Amino acid sequence: MNGAQSLLRTLVDAGVEVCFTNPGTSEMHFVAALDSVPDLRGVLGLAEGVVTGAADGYGRIAGKPAATLLHLGPGLGNGLANLHNARRACTPVVNVVGDHATYHKQYDAPLESDIEAVAGSLNGWVRRSGHPADVGADAAAAVAASMDAPGRIATLILPADVSWGDGGVAVAPVPPRGPRSTSDATLDAVADVLRSGEPAALLIGGDACRERELLATSRIANATGARALVETFPARLERGAGLPAIDRLGYLAEQAAYQLDGVKHLILAGARSPVTFFAYPDKPSDLVPEGAQVHTLSDREHDVAAALEAVAERVAADVEPTLAPSQPPAVPSGGLTPQNWVEVIGALLPEGAIIADEANTSGLLLPAATANSPRHDVLTLTGGAIGQGMPVATGAAIAAPNRPVINLEADGSAMYTLSALWTQAREGLDVTTVILNNNAYAILRMEMQRVGADLSGPTAKALLDLSSPGMDFVKMSEGMGVPASRATTCEELAEQFARAVAKPGPHLIDATVPPLL
Amino acid sequence: MNGAQSLLRTLVDAGVEVCFTNPGTSEMHFVAALDSVPDLRGVLGLAEGVVTGAADGYGRIAGKPAATLLHLGPGLGNGLANLHNARRACTPVVNVVGDHATYHKQYDAPLESDIEAVAGSLNGWVRRSGHPADVGADAAAAVAASMDAPGRIATLILPADVSWGDGGVAVAPVPPRGPRSTSDATLDAVADVLRSGEPAALLIGGDACRERELLATSRIANATGARALVETFPARLERGAGLPAIDRLGYLAEQAAYQLDGVKHLILAGARSPVTFFAYPDKPSDLVPEGAQVHTLSDREHDVAAALEAVAERVAADVEPTLAPSQPPAVPSGGLTPQNWVEVIGALLPEGAIIADEANTSGLLLPAATANSPRHDVLTLTGGAIGQGMPVATGAAIAAPNRPVINLEADGSAMYTLSALWTQAREGLDVTTVILNNNAYAILRMEMQRVGADLSGPTAKALLDLSSPGMDFVKMSEGMGVPASRATTCEELAEQFARAVAKPGPHLIDATVPPLL
DSSP states (O other), X not given: OBHHHHHHHHHHXXXXXXXXXXXXXXXXXXXXXXXXOTTSEEEEOSSHHHHHHHXXXXXXXXXXXXXXXXXXXXXXXXXXXXXXXXXXXXOOEEEEEEEOOGGGGGGOOTTOOOHHHHHHTTOSEEXXXXXXXXXXXXXXXXXXXXXSTTOOEEEEEEEHHHHHSBOOOOOOOOOOOOOBOOOHHHHHHHHHHHHTOSOEEEEEOTTOBSHHHHHHHHHHHHHHOOEEEEOSSOSOEEESTTSOOOOBOOSSHHHHHHHHTTOSEEEEEBOOOOBOSSOOTTSOXXXXXXXXXXXXXXXXXXXXXXXHHHHHHHHOTTOOOOOOOSOOOOOOOSBOOTTTHHHHHHHHOOTTEEEEEEOGGGGTTHHHHHTTSSOEEEEOOXXXXXXXXXXXXXXXXXXXXXXXXXXEEEHHHHTTSTTHHHHHHHHTOOEEEEEEEOSBOHHHXXXXXXXXXXXXXXXXXXXXXXXXXXXXXXXXXXXXXXXXXXXXXXXXXXXXXXXXHHSSSOEEEEEEOOOOO | OBHHHHHHHHHHHTTOOEEEEOOOGGGHHHHHHTTTOTTSEEEEOSSHHHHHHHHHXXXXXXXXXXXXXXXXXXXXXXTHHHHHHHHHHTOOEEEEXXXXXXXXXXGOOTXXXXXXXXXXTTOSEEEEOOSHHHHHHHHXXXXXXXXXXXXXXXXXXXXXXXXXXXXXXXXXXOOOOOOBOOOHHHHHHHHHHHHTOSOEEEEEOTTOBSHHHHHHHXXXXXXXXXXXXEOSSOSOXXXXXXXXXXXXXXXXXXXXXXHHTTOSEEEEEBOOOOBOSSOOTTSOXXXXXXXXXXXXXXXXXXXXXXXXXXXXXXXXXXOOOOOOOSOOOOOOOSBOOTTTHHHHHHHHOOTXXXXXXXXXXXXXXXHHHHTTSSOEXXXXXXXXXXXXXXXXXXXXXXXXXXXXXXXXXXXXXXXXXXTHHHHHHXXXXXXXXXXXXXXXXXXXXXXXXXXXXOOXXXXXXXXXXXXXXXXXXXXXXXXXXXXXXXXXXXXXXXXXXXXXXXXXXXXXXXXXXXXXX
């Protein structure tokens, strides 16, 4: 067994089922080994941002890591933005980064690169395998490291000769470090705060925004009057009919300030203390209201659901949660606007959907329009590095082949990792992509005003404008093998969306939606 | 004047004319400042790999840096692969990477990232501006650092509040460190070696493969019998009718070994001692023939042209160079093959063309087919990180608006940075792209055999196959505003290529060429 074979065998034994790959020469023995370890499914991406973003989407849905296969420092670099998003989501990911053979590194060949420096920027786990006999143990450690609560990026650097050399040994899985428990003292203290009668807010986040956490949060809110909120960009949020509808904290600081106004106690459960996404001149970065006390019930390393349920037991033993009714909006009519397209989605969202939401400004009204639609998951742009939605949708569809995946995607963001469509076509994934095509970096138009920059000049205006030339996503999609159509009215979007969702395999709708601003 | 304005003013004063941008919120004051400093041309790319690759192509042709504008660590990460290629080319590039405001960093907001670690992996120059009053001096230092012989990547990190804060001061250019001179002792020693009668080879490289270096090298070779060679992947190679035709060292080790067989003295001028691109089991990485002595006439920090001319003066005072005749091949006929498509290009290459060559396996026969075509420049894949050709062509066209740019591009490589087409359309650049569409990662098929990996399994085979679904580059190109056509025969390619070259603005030809292997 060579190093690569022992790596694959160990990954599979530890429960890894998928490897998203964009390999080069140094990774050829890994690729060859896939035929001897058929339980690991190799999924090809045409660019590394697709590979790493797909691993993020996969991990958020599967709750365990996919592997990636990347080519030296440049390959890891190309994948870095979506690894950044995965890091912020605490998604478990195991990167395998091929490197030159150990004896080749001294020659500083053209692809020689500082892989450790790039991987190290992710604040995760990094190791370099030195010998084929070590690869199995290194792989088992990598999987465990990625799964240590709450989850992180593990990067294993695999020199070519360590991959092809004999002496590999498959190693049994290493148990990851599970979540910590919240102490009774903390539970009691938080319960006391909630019972105090002073205005309180309970902010949940991360992937602790699922059925158990939502139910407990709603019960606590109903019993104590505390405001319940979800952080702005949760890794995975369950919502829809039959679940408590809990608003997300607004992206705009003004909105968040309004939601938290008057709060004296802010209780964090799986969420971090809220700050603005960017700094804005003469505005505070910290969103905690002045004079409010912050209480951490549980951070991301804790068992958040257990903590919330224990608090609910203390303060809301006999109180029921409030569940959203099943009451999707009607399909609107007329030309598409930022206000009405979301209602088309809300009206027609299929049961059990996974929404990969990178609609940005076009999607500001989406949460309201889908709150009473059938139950679904939402995966958000956790790290703010755009170009994430299409790969995340791709990975989510691999993780949940029986669930419809809906990718709501801004035009500017789509262009970073558009070739995810090709992977969707190749793998026959059930992804419906709706491009919100407003011919602009609309988010930057909004931000430019907010940071006090002057956007009146023609050059600045032009650099936020994507209309010259306009992009035809129908053609681009068809060019990568994904059937596509164009919608300019609600009726067209409704008809095309319903048809796309009903038919297996990927589809794309290029929806012409004017900018919100 | 705010920090951003002082930055732009200083860049322009130092000769920087172009900034390739993919900005985010932290960079909005830089974007706004472009209207107050109109001499800096902002060119928008839809992904960072386009931005950094364009800066590489621009710098290789212009001989001075373009700036890039990137958004925090993820933006720099997305651009890292093409910065790696630029680093290997010793292209001067000035990255401006926006960061959170200084007081915002403590909050670890979603986009907080380790920019220094990522930038540091490039072994260039990195500085963080701390105050608006320092930005001008930092920018002047960055430009100088990028231009220090032989050229490198300079990265200036610009916090948002340093950008928007008042007190900026434009600073006069700082003279970069020029090339070193080769000592007379070295010149004499190399001349002695060349006169010794022992078999010698003279290897030139970097961007020291232009008229002066080629003429001197040819004279030396003619006078002494030394073999003249260009390194495998030079940053910029001038060639064609009227210039000495000097072969490049082969990519395949077997070919390079043949070219260097029997050599006792290997003289390096702007080239590094040759090594294989990758390690191959049981084959040496070092391509210097056993027992041969390596003599460095000049490394990349030297004035290579002056050194070669001084040697020519010593050993070839009255000897003429051999110049390639003007003798382009005839246009062949019939279905396209890896053998004949290059002759179509050779037959119709316009005078003064710049070729961005990322044709990979499909282009192995290109040099022979264009050796007697009109004079042209070739820009190659210096760092081996694919996805470079389309951005490099884009940047070259910005640097040389009056020269036809020809991008010969493998299908797999094209998919990393395809949105360069949109920038070409937006800017009306005169780039003719020929996609060599063989539906495969053909280079990996070749490499898989060469590294001794078993490619007989169906999974391994499938992961190197791009035919399912096949990619329609005509549609993708039209979707980004670049007119496109498909060619399957030499006649079609010739007709379409001649038409594309004759007409201003970008064009793409999707050429169906079967794999070489």
